[in-house]
Amino acid sequence: MDAREMKIKAAAAALEHVEDGMRLGIGTGSTAEEFVRLLAERVAGGLKVQGVPTSERTARLCLELGVPLKSLDELPELDLTIDGADEIDPQFRLVKGGGGALLREKIVAAASTRMIVIADETKLVETLGAFPLPIEINTFGQASTRLAIERLASELGLSGSMKLRTRSDESLFMTDGGHLILDASFGRIPDADALASRLNQIPGVVEHGLFINLASLAIIAGPAGARVMEPKN
């Protein structure tokens, strides 16, 4: 089974948790897009859901495939969010934002009663940090914000480099909210909770890709198929 087939398996298993009438947060990324494709088939077959997309990219795909959409302001409370992840640790702390959608993804997940994360098994890690941590920052004062993050990292014993995300043509990557992304390669993050709460205190940090206490279930696909996992305490 190749990587795409595993994503489809995880997405299909997540679809079983979607019920008629649900208000659904819809994630971003290649795994979430497989979910959108399968969801669209069910919608064409009569399933009634109202989706809230976590990015313009996901919104475009949903509109193209006929998945009904609402804004989060129209539906401020959601039943379920299904989204991918870049890393998942045993407690279901996640790194997200590889596609740059972390801010809207976190707002949507926090507005949902439940979040199910879907991924292939390469995303499972013992300790977060192999994937660079996306940190969304305001364009204003970006150099000061960067220095504050560097000082925090060194205080927490983290070392490594940070890079402003660029597009393939070398122009700066801008998020849907008009912010920049710093990809922080800190290496292993032994205390993700501390890093998350300290990053939240830096004024120029709009959001970061550490998702803590948001996912309640993970559907992880491997060559043998998809399995449902619960977080370890």
Ligand SMILES: O=C[C@H](O)[C@H](O)[C@H](O)COP(=O)(O)O
């Ligand atoms: O900003 C993007 C998201 O957090 C994605 O859910 C994450 O990067 C995983 O994407 P993929 O399913 O493509 O690996």
